[in-house]
Amino acid sequence: MRPKITLKKIAKEFNVSISTVSKALKDSHEIGIELKEKINTYAKLHHYKPNSLAVRLQNQQSKVIGIVIPNIVHHFFSTVIQGIEEVTNENGYNVMICLSNESFDKEVMNIGMLSNGSVDGLIVSMSKETQRNNSYDHINELIDNDFPLVMFDRVKEELKCDKVIIDDVNGSLNATDHLIEIGCKKIALITTPSHVTVGQLRRKGYVNALQKKGVQVDLDLIAEIDERQNIQDQIEELFEEQEFDGIFAVNEVYAVTAMNIARNRGLNIPEDISIIGFTDGPISKLAIPPLTTVVQHGFSMGKQAAQLLLKRIESKVSYEPQKVVLSTNLKIRKSTKSV
Amino acid sequence: MRPKITLKKIAKEFNVSISTVSKALKDSHEIGIELKEKINTYAKLHHYKPNSLAVRLQNQQSKVIGIVIPNIVHHFFSTVIQGIEEVTNENGYNVMICLSNESFDKEVMNIGMLSNGSVDGLIVSMSKETQRNNSYDHINELIDNDFPLVMFDRVKEELKCDKVIIDDVNGSLNATDHLIEIGCKKIALITTPSHVTVGQLRRKGYVNALQKKGVQVDLDLIAEIDERQNIQDQIEELFEEQEFDGIFAVNEVYAVTAMNIARNRGLNIPEDISIIGFTDGPISKLAIPPLTTVVQHGFSMGKQAAQLLLKRIESKVSYEPQKVVLSTNLKIRKSTKSV
DNA sequence: CTGTTAGCGCTTTCAC
DNA sequence: GTGAAAGCGCTAACAG
Numbered sequence: 001m002r003p004k005i006t007l008k009k010i011a012k013e014f015n016v017s018i019s020t021v022s023k024a025l026k027d028s029h030e031i032g033i034e035l036k037e038k039i040n041t042y043a044k045l046h047h048y049k050p051n052s053l054a055v056r057l058q059n060q061q062s063k064v065i066g067i068v069i070p071n072i073v074h075h076f077f078s079t080v081i082q083g084i085e086e087v088t089n090e091n092g093y094n095v096m097i098c099l100s101n102e103s104f105d106k107e108v109m110n111i112g113m114l115s116n117g118s119v120d121g122l123i124v125s126m127s128k129e130t131q132r133n134n135s136y137d138h139i140n141e142l143i144d145n146d147f148p149l150v151m152f153d154r155v156k157e158e159l160k161c162d163k164v165i166i167d168d169v170n171g172s173l174n175a176t177d178h179l180i181e182i183g184c185k186k187i188a189l190i191t192t193p194s195h196v197t198v199g200q201l202r203r204k205g206y207v208n209a210l211q212k213k214g215v216q217v218d219l220d221l222i223a224e225i226d227e228r229q230n231i232q233d234q235i236e237e238l239f240e241e242q243e244f245d246g247i248f249a250v251n252e253v254y255a256v257t258a259m260n261i262a263r264n265r266g267l268n269i270p271e272d273i274s275i276i277g278f279t280d281g282p283i284s285k286l287a288i289p290p291l292t293t294v295v296q297h298g299f300s301m302g303k304q305a306a307q308l309l310l311k312r313i314e315s316k317v318s319y320e321p322q323k324v325v326l327s328t329n330l331k332i333r334k335s336t337k338s339v
Numbered sequence: 340m341r342p343k344i345t346l347k348k349i350a351k352e353f354n355v356s357i358s359t360v361s362k363a364l365k366d367s368h369e370i371g372i373e374l375k376e377k378i379n380t381y382a383k384l385h386h387y388k389p390n391s392l393a394v395r396l397q398n399q400q401s402k403v404i405g406i407v408i409p410n411i412v413h414h415f416f417s418t419v420i421q422g423i424e425e426v427t428n429e430n431g432y433n434v435m436i437c438l439s440n441e442s443f444d445k446e447v448m449n450i451g452m453l454s455n456g457s458v459d460g461l462i463v464s465m466s467k468e469t470q471r472n473n474s475y476d477h478i479n480e481l482i483d484n485d486f487p488l489v490m491f492d493r494v495k496e497e498l499k500c501d502k503v504i505i506d507d508v509n510g511s512l513n514a515t516d517h518l519i520e521i522g523c524k525k526i527a528l529i530t531t532p533s534h535v536t537v538g539q540l541r542r543k544g545y546v547n548a549l550q551k552k553g554v555q556v557d558l559d560l561i562a563e564i565d566e567r568q569n570i571q572d573q574i575e576e577l578f579e580e581q582e583f584d585g586i587f588a589v590n591e592v593y594a595v596t597a598m599n600i601a602r603n604r605g606l607n608i609p610e611d612i613s614i615i616g617f618t619d620g621p622i623s624k625l626a627i628p629p630l631t632t633v634v635q636h637g638f639s640m641g642k643q644a645a646q647l648l649l650k651r652i653e654s655k656v657s658y659e660p661q662k663v664v665l666s667t668n669l670k671i672r673k674s675t676k677s678v
Numbered sequence: 679c680t681g682t683t684a685g686c687g688c689t690t691t692c693a694c
Numbered sequence: 695g696t697g698a699a700a701g702c703g704c705t706a707a708c709a710g
Contacts, residue, residue, distance in 0.1 A: 001485045004456070006703060017681045022705065030679060047480060051456040053401060054703035057392040057686050064435070064457075072420055078412045085438050094452060096403070096435045099424050113433060117343070117390040117687090141386060146340045256625045263627065286595045288602065288627045345687060356697045361689065371695055393687035396702050456703090 005046045014039060064094045065309060066119035068110045070102045070127045070154070075252075075281035076298045077125070080152065083302020084123060091310055093120070104129040108138045121148030121309045126156070132195045148312040152305045154197055162308045164301055164324045168198050168278075171294040171328035172205030175248050175276045178292075178330060180213055182337045184246030184274055188221045188238060190254040199224075202250045202278060225254060236261055247275045252283045255291055259335060274336040289334030296328050344385045353378060403433045404648060405458035407449045409441045409466045409493070414591075414620035415637045416464070419491065422641020423462060430649055432459070443468040447477045460487030460648045465495070471534045487651040491644045493536055501647040503640055503663045507537050507617075510633040510667035511544030514587050514615045517631075517669060519552055521676045523585030523613055527560045527577060529593045538563075541589045541617060564593060571596055578604060586614045591622045594630055598674060613675040628673030635667050 007025075011018045016035070024031045024039040025048070056062045065088055069077050081097065088095055096119055100107035107127045114122060122142065130136070136156055142149050143161055150162040179187050189206045192199030203222070210217050223238040225231055235258050247262075249255035255277025259269060267273050269289055277284055277293045284291035304324050346364075350357045355374070363370045363378040364387070381387075395401045404427055408416050420436065427434055435458055439446035446466045453461060461481065469475070475495055481488050482500055489501040518526050528545045531538030542561070549556050562577040564570055574597050586601075588594035594616025598608060606612050608628055616623055616632045623630035643663050 001487060004703095008703075018703090019682080019705080020680055023680085026705095032679060035679090047484070049451070049455040051396075051703050052452075053392055053396045053456045054686090055705080057390075057396050057688095057702090058704055058706095060686070062392060072411070073414065073417045075412065075414075078417055081411055081436075082438065094435065094437060094457075096433065097420075098433060099421065112388070113391075116388040117392045118433075145343075145386070148340060253621065253625070260625065260627060282592065283622055283625055286592070286599065286622055287625065288599060343687095347687075357687090358689080358698080359696055362696090365689095369695060374695085390687050393702090394689085396686090396704095397688055397690095399702070 004051065005043075005048045006051070010039060010043060010046075010048065013042065061120050062118060063092060064096050064119050065306070065313075066110075066114035066122045067095055067097045068100060068107060068114070068122065068124040069097070070100050070107075070125060072097070072099055075283075076153075076279050076296065079298030080125075080302035080305070083299040083304075084306045085302075086299075087303050087306040087310070093310070100127040100130075102127040102129055104133050104135070111138050111142065115142060115147055121150075121313045123150050123152065123305050123309055125152050126154040128154075128196055131156075131197060134195075146318060148309055150305050150309045150312070152301055156197070160321050162312060162322050164305045164308065164326065166198070166296045166301070167325050167327045168201035169205040169208065171296065172202040172248060172250070172278065173209045174205075174328070174330055175278070175294050176206045176209035177212075178332075178336065179246040179248060179274055179276060180209065180215070182274060182339050184244075186218070186221065186242075186244040187246035187248060188223065188242065188244040190223050190225060190235060190238070190247060190249040190258060192250060193224050193226060199250055206248055232257055232261070239265060245273050247273065248278075249275070250278045252277050252279050252281050252291070252293070255293070255335075256283050256287045259287060259291065269335055270337045276330075276336060280331055284333075287335070292333045292336040293331050294328045295331045297326055301326055343390065344382075344387045345390070349378060349382060349385075349387065352381065400459050401457060402431060403435050403458050404645070404652075405449075405453035405461045406434055406436045407439060407446060407453070407461065407463040408436070409439050409446075409464060411436070411438055414622075415492075415618050415635065418637030419464075419641035419644070422638040422643075423645045424641075425638075426642050426645040426649070432649070439466040439469075441466045441468055443472050443474070450477050450481065454481060454486055460489075460652045462489050462491065462644050462648055464491050465493040467493075467535055470495075470536060473534075485657060487648055489644050489648045489651070491640055495536070499660050501644075501651060501661050503644045503647065503665065505537070505635045505640070506664050506666045507540035508544040508547065510635065511541040511587060511589070511617060512548045513544075513667070513669055514617070514633050515545045515548035516551075517671075517675065518585040518587060518613055518615060519548065519554070521613060521678055523583075525557070525560065525581075525583040526585035526587060527562065527581065527583040529562050529564060529574060529577070529586060529588040529597055531589060532563050532565060538589055545587055571600070575600055584612050586612065587617075588614070589617045591616050591618050591620050591630070591632070594632070594674075595622050595626045598626060598630065608674055609676045615669075615675060619670055623672075626674070631672045631675040632670050633667045634670045636665055640665055 007018045007021045011021045024036045098110035107130055139159055152164040155163045155165055191203050194200050207217050221242055225234050247258050249258055255275055259275050262273050277291050280293040280295040284293045346357045346360045350360045363375045437449035446469055478498055491503040494502045494504055530542050533539050546556050564573050586597050588597055594614055598614050601612050616630050619632040619634040623632045
């Protein structure tokens with residue numbers, strides 16, 4: 001790469017001092033108008049741009065915020081990132097994204113890397129492995145140092161940091177309620193293993209809804225999908241062993257997979273069986289029939305997380321951790337009977 | 340945020356010089372074993388981590404590579420990012436992602452920002468607006484400065500930089516060929532406006548395939564979708580006005596949307612009409628019937644792009660731009676008749 | 679109007 | 695064995 005042009009070189013070119021050049025480029029009134037013009041045209045010609053590392057070191061802030069997420073090939077997460085990008089950019093920050101790929105070790109490494117002055121603050125959503133391990137030393141270290149941090153979606157309640165979460169319990173409570181209202185008598189739940197917090201919360205909403213209506217919760221109607229195995233087979237198994245006329249699934253893929261299996265078994269949707277998914281993405285919209293879903297507003301989540309973080313970064317004083325809970329809404333399409 | 344612990348502070352703590360501490364932490368043989376131990380435990384205790392901005396400024400390299408892409412909420416792009424992440428991480432680099440949101444101005448800004456020493460190299464895929472404007476000064480500036488750059492997918496042939504592209508022409512040629520082989524007589528093409536290079540190339544493959552078989556290309560069978568309008572309506576219009584028994588669509592969404600419209604119109608798939616999409620993602624897999632697609636290997640694309648870039652960054656001498664062309668393969672599922 | 683100086687946090691060479 | 699000093703590119707307070 002061609003050596004970068006620096007203040008020093010420009011200074012040498014005109015036989016002036018570095019600070020003169022620096023001021024000239026900033027259009028300081030202290031510098032002679034002629035000299036300023038010469039320096040500026042020269043700089044423009046050579047595409048001078050201040051070395052951002054130097055500037056950032058000087059200012060003791062990087063103007064970049066770090067994002068550590070488990071995965072990016074996932075409509076929800078990429079939506080959140082878009083939201084984050086939007087508000088950080090508006091405020092002159094850039095983002096640095098690191099993927100943990102659901103691995104605890106990578107998450108720890110990423111957070112370690114980024115918090116070394118690379119970024120001014122961190123937005124993180126935990127990997128499944130971290131949640132399974134239940135170890136949060138890497139997060140607590142940040143918190144102990146008052147490092148600006150906001151967690152979103154996959155959070156740990158006990159951690160003393162800003163958080164943005166979806167109201168998972170109410171989202172699935174409403175979904176389950178809706179299934180009951182349209183007349184479903186036996187509602188299956190397709191969820192994650194219990195260590196995934198959002199899965200757990202959505203399960204809670206499902207259970208609460210049933211209990212509120214005095215319906216006995218039948219554990220056999222609950223399938224916990226282990227993603228290390230074949231998803232389709234596991235859902236198929238549920239159909240083999242149980243009978244039901246409603247399904248609530250904690251994500252798009254489970255929901256659409258279930259819908260496809262149902263159809264293959266000769267069931268009509270929504271006449272024979274109504275299905276609701278959680279998370280609204282392209283899969284749900286294009287499914288046949290279009291899937292009724294609990295819409296979680298990823299974009300808005302990203303924006304809020306970024307706002308919390310910037311507030312924290314830019315605040316001189318420290319204040320209590322804040323928690324933002326985003327409510328969901330039910331997008332009724334064609335995979336559920338009408339009331 | 341609690342003030343970061345620095346070499347200086349540790350030095351003061353032990354009444355030694357900064358350089359002694361620096362060496363001690365690097366386990367230099369020049370330092371007394373006792374002092375070394377004391378310093379190291381102290382550092383560990385206080386979670387000392389070298390300020391990466393300072394280190395990077397010193398080394399004149401950031402060990403981060405920048406990615407500028409139009410969009411992240413898109414399965415293909417996020418797959419590419421995963422690939423990039425994988426190889427850069429293996430080599431001790433981090434990634435910084437900036438989204439242009441298909442805007443020319445944002446793309447120019449992002450590239451400007453990142454190339455100021457923030458990153459050691461850039462991987463970019465152009466925004467649609469850039470392609471429409473046909474202006475590449477921002478890219479050429481990088482090239483003129485020998486700034487390490489690799490473009491992928493949405494590239495401009497004339498630009499003298501490393502590139503990784505999909506063999507779009509052959510991919511769609513094969514797809515169209517396949518439709519012909521299974522007996523389709525009239526094949527519609529659902530594509531992008533012609534300024535989108537990949538759309539143009541895929542159209543070329545379609546045209547070539549037809550011509551090779553001596554089939555006359557009927558322009559009325561080609562729909563160019565303007566994404567600023569309603570996609571569904573535009574495809575619907577094609578069905579209204581034309582008759583055909585095969586469809587080749589340049590992406591998943593167009594393909595599945597077309598498939599759904601066809602079904603709504605009482606057509607059986609694949610008996611009455613066969614459909615192939617370009618790009619293989621979750622939508623295609625979960626569609627009913629599962630969509631036959633041209634698989635473009637995004638993950639591999641990302642890996643190759645990153646490899647080219649690292650090679651460029653780490654090479655002392657400059658060498659001719661390289662171009663990697665990735666071939667696709669046809670994943671036959673249920674939306675096409677069997678031969 | 680222009681220059682000197684110190685300093686951001688760290689590394690490295692060279693003295694002692 | 696330990697430290698002083700220079701330098702990475704830039705900014706800013708202070709002199710002249």
